[in-house]
Amino acid sequence: MGTFAQTAEKKDSLPQKPPVQLIYTSAKPHLTATSTEALYSKDILKSPVTSVKSTLTGRMAGLYSFQASGQPGADGASVSLRGLDPLVIIDGVVANLSIFNLDDVESVTLQKDALSSAMMGVRGSNGALLITTRKGKPQTQSISFTVQTSFQKPLGAPKTLNAYDYASLYNEALTNDGLPLRYTQADLDAFKNGTDPYGHPNVNWRDEVIKSSSRFDRYSLNASGGNGFARYYVSLEHVNQTGFFVTSDQNKYNTNNNFKTYVIRSNVDINVNKSLSGGIYLLGRILSGTEPGSTTGSILGALVNTPNNSYPVYNPNGSFGGTNLFQNNIMAQTIGSGYRLNYKRDMLANFYLKQKLDAVTPGLWVQVKTAFNANLSEDINRSKSFAVYQLITTTTPATYNLYGVNGAQANGNGIVYQGRSNYAELSVGYDRVFGEKHGVNALVLANNDNSVNGGDLPYTISGISGRFAYNFKEKYVVEAAFGYNGSNRYPPQGDFKRAFFPAVGLAWNMDREEFLASSNFISRLKLYGSLGKTGWDDPGYFTYYQRFFDASSVFFGTSAGSQTAITEQPLANPNIDFEKANKFNAGVDAAFLNDRLTFSVEYFNNKYYDLLQIRGRSTTILGNDYPRENIGTNRYTGAEFKLGWQEKTSGGLQYFALLNTSLLRTKVIFADEVYRPYYWMKRTGSAVGQTFGYLADGFFQTQQEINGSATTVGYTPQPGDIKYIDLNRDGVIDQFDVTQIGRKFAPLLFFGLSLGAEYKGFDFSALIQGVTNRDVYVGGSSIWAFQNNGFGQAYENNLDRWTPATAATATYPRLNIGSNGNNHAQSSFWLRNGDYVRLKQIELGYSVPEVWLKRIKLDNIRLFARGYNLFTLKSKELDDRDPEVISAFSYPMQRLFNFGINIKL
Incomplete structure (x- = not known):
């Protein structure tokens, strides 16, 4: 067996993983027990999107993403890390920005467990998404210019009925409701034959006001370089994303829902001398959005609430069509309602000075950091x-x-929001190895984060935190971290209320043991685990004070005696405290065959307690709302698995495949519920966010079946109505029959598969992502016929309604006009399978050979083409709807075809 020195030499010859980025420091991957995962710029740049969060979809274990809208400027995916929304940190400072110049991002690191986030203290429970921006390097100047354009196509719109089918089904619904018919046979013939386009129109409104495609253009320029004294990275970016509404040449202004960004960044690091260094990081950002004067949301809502036979687009004289009932012509809303503008402006500035104190003792340093952030959003109404x-x-x-x-x-015009923040930090660190056996890394810091939103009083979080790590021969690692901080929005203990949040971890690098030193099979093998307590700061706005606000005027005697009323706000909670979590994490990280095969698995068990909730067992006799109290307890458990293979053949072919899979299970341990007499009604014991409703049992087929079944309170069923299970067998369908619906105990499983290859200048990559054990609720005007007080749309899925002739195959209940208290009740009937697998992205690229570029003095030219949201496998239960953007009121998901060129010199 080899010695430790021989073992270390063998391991150092292997490809090394980049340092693990923590909030305030970085560490070699094998010298930490934290649970972290990073995504680097090469993969981040593959996505033709504006939001950093959207680039993470399917690429990182434990991170679940969901995109509920494709609207320009608001199409960023929402993400949850092990079930909760992580804090966004940019270069060590909380700055919740997601629309970013992707070229500026060096890496995005997930900090998942208590040990990696302990130093955040009261901001640590949800984990963190740490964005590290690019910095300059001591090398010859490098300039990169990228131009790309995309063609976008909306996806997932429900198909509406033409005028004839709509009128026919409307008459059927009236008959079911015992009401006289609205349309005569002559009306139906006119709708069907198109003989009277003005009196009996048939307008596909979505085709009229929505274009088949739109554009997404991006231009990015950056330069970096430096020497031993100074290093710099500067960049400029412009994005122009057009909306999908039609426009009119008669307007002298833009009415489309376009989105533009202008971003400038400058990161400069300076070595004043051998021991003193500093840096200035600046970001300026302008976001500009336009939309029709009636607003994008109103138009999308009108598409849901306006049948295709309501009115013509234009009359013979060119005027907008309409009726007394339908006065909001959708085309007029789109091109004839003026326009609106929104401007957002952000400025971030980070400064630091770092002094090495090797003269005092080798490895000691001290650093000061300060940061400023200002933001403004302004609306202009035209x-x-x-x-x-x-x-x-x-x-x-x-x-x-x-x-x-x-x-x-x-x-x-008006200010939507305006805010500013300032951050200050003093840190002292120590990093040293004694006798090639004992490695010590320590950090202690104090910080103060102060933010102001509009006219609110400042919100301040301050305290101290620290981290200590020790390793013996880089084989055994002991690590501890803590945060002791709090905010100014709790009942004060002195000036602030603070709490202590500790975490500890252990790691064992088995591959560095002598008994594995000669192994050519194992490249890396680490066991690690951590345990700790974290906090979450969600106090509201000084809710420990009892507050009274002005209300409308009241009259005492005559109007001359009117006085301004005072209303009491929800009851104060003088005992409000931080939310907390106890977190456990354990994992294995391994690599084999000279790092060609990689494997990792992690298990976590997190208990969140003292969650702020309103008591369910409250009473309205009090005459006021109850406050949030620290009474809830939830548990989140799960596992994450990664398996990868990468290889470079002797012929020059490089290829890789990386699979990540995550399981997440949640459970409500305690919630102060209202009294519920039956176990199936209780929220405690169910999954967090579990959907509750009636259990559907098909359709009533005959009046005899109705007579022998439980009845719904206040409703007389008919054949074709949804039948529900009477859980307590009292003969009545009411609140005592409400229970968990959907997949109750199956954990959410989400995954991503990345594939890629390079050969002689050509490169290819693909990303497949998906989720299973997911249910989505599809009720409302996006699927139900004749809503909007009986005058709304109807859809192709409504053709499969129950009738005596279709009783055996029907998938939709009998038709009726407007709301139906029985059929539209929240139930398992409207809960659909939300599983899907999506070909999220494909990229093809070609890099021009260097020998061709030397003549024109360029370093690299790369041409690329991408497809985004190309293909989706989903349940037939969703019809034409996208599995993420279910509601027809939402801006649909976009499919993109992206083409570009990158030039480096």
């Missing part, structure tokens, strides 16, 4: 009203009824 006209053909000549008014254009 909307206007419009008139619609209804053609009356019974008069000679034809006349028009006028509804609405062509109003003057508004000219208003």
Whole structure:
């Protein structure tokens, strides 16, 4: 067996993983017991998106992403880390920005366990998403310029019924409700044959106001370099993303929902002398958004609430069509309602000075850091009203009824939000190895983070924290960290309320043991684990004070005696405290065959307690709302698995495959519920966020079946209505029959598979991601027929409604007009399979050979083409809807085809 020195030499010859980025420091991967995972710039740049969070989808174990909208400027995915929303930290400072110049991002690191996030103290329970920006290096100047353009296509819109099918089903629904028919046979024939396009229109409104494609253009320029004295990285970026609404050449302004960004960054690091260094990191960002004056949301809502036979787009004289009932012509909303603008401006500035104190003792240093952040969002309203006209053909000549008014254009503006923050930190660190056996790394810091939002009083978090790690021969690692901090929005203990949040961890690098030193099979083998307590700061706005606000005026006697009323806000909670979590994490990280095969698995068990909740067993007799109290307890458990293979063949082919899979199970341990007499009603013991409702049992087929079944309170069922299970067998369907619906105990499983290859200048990569054991609720006007007080849309899935003739195959209950207290009740009938597998991304690239570039003095030219959201396998239960953007009220997901060129010199 070899000696330790021989073992270390063998391991150092292997490809090394980059340092683990922690919030305030970094460490070699084998010298920490933390649970972290990083994604680097090469993979981040593969996604044609504006949000950093969207680039993470499917690429990192434990991180679940969900994109609920494809709207330009608001299409960033929401992410959860082991079930909770992680804190976003940029270069060591909390700055919750997600729209970023992706070229500026060096890495994104997930900090998952208590040990990696303990130093955050009251901000540590949810974990962190740490963004590290690019820095300059002591090398010859390098300039990179990237131009790319994308064509976008909306996905997942539900298919609406044409005018004839809509009218036919509407008559059927009226018959079911015992009401007279609305449409005569002549009306139906006119809708079907298109013989009267103005009196009996058939307009596919989505096709009329939504374009088949839109554009996404990005231009990025950056330069970096430096020497032993100074290093720099500077960048400029412009993004222009157009919306999918049609526009009119008659307007002198833009009415589409476009989005533009302008971002400038400058990162400069300086070595003043051999022991003193410093840095200045600056970011300026302008975001500009436009939309129609009626707003994007109103138009999407109108598409749901306006049937295709309501009115024509235009009348014969060119005016907007409409009726007394439908006065908001959707085309007029899109191109004739003026426009709105939104401007967002952000500025970040980070400064630091670091002094090495090797003269005192080798490895000792001290650092001061300060940061400033200012943001502003401003709306400009240039909307206007419009008139619609209804053609009356019974008069000679034809006349028009006028509804609405062509109003003057508004000219208003207002601040949506305005905020600023400042951060200060003093840290002392020590990093040293004694006698090639004992490694010590320690850090202690004090910080103060102060933010102001609008006219609110400042919100300040301050305290101290620290980290200590010891390793023996780089084989055995002992690590501890703590945070002792708090905020100013709790009942004060002195000036602040603070708490102590400790964590400890152990790691064993088995591959460095002598009995594995000669192994050519094992490249890396580490066992590690951690245990700790973390906190979460969610106090509200000084809720420990009893507050009273002004309300509307009241009158005492005559109007001259009016006085401003005072209303009492929810009861104060003088005992409010931090939320807390006890976290356990254990894992194995291994590599084999000279790092070609990699494998890791982690298990976590996190108990969140003292969660702020409103008591369920409260009473309205009090006449006021109860406060949030620290009474809830939830548990999150799960496992994460990664398996990878990478290889370079003798022929020059490089390829890789990396699979990550995550399991997440949640459970409500305690919630102060209202009294529920039956076990199936209780929220305690169910999954966090579990959906509750009635258990559907098909459709009533006959009146005889109805007569022998439980009845719904206040409702008389008919054949074709949804039948529910009477859980307590009292003959009545009511709140006592509500229970958990969907997949109750199956853990959420989400995964990502990354593939790639390079050969003679050509490169290819793909990303497949998906989720299973996921349920989605599909109720509402996006799927139910004739909502909006009976005048809303109807969809192709409504054609599969129950009738006596289709009783055996129907998948939708009998039709009715408006809301139905039985069929539209929250139940398992409307809970659908939300599992999906998506081909998230494909990229093809070609790098021009260097020998061709020497003549024009360029380092590299790379051409690339990408596809994004290309193909999705999903349940047929969702019809045409996207598995992430379910609601028709939401801006649909976009499929992108992206082309670009990158030039480096």
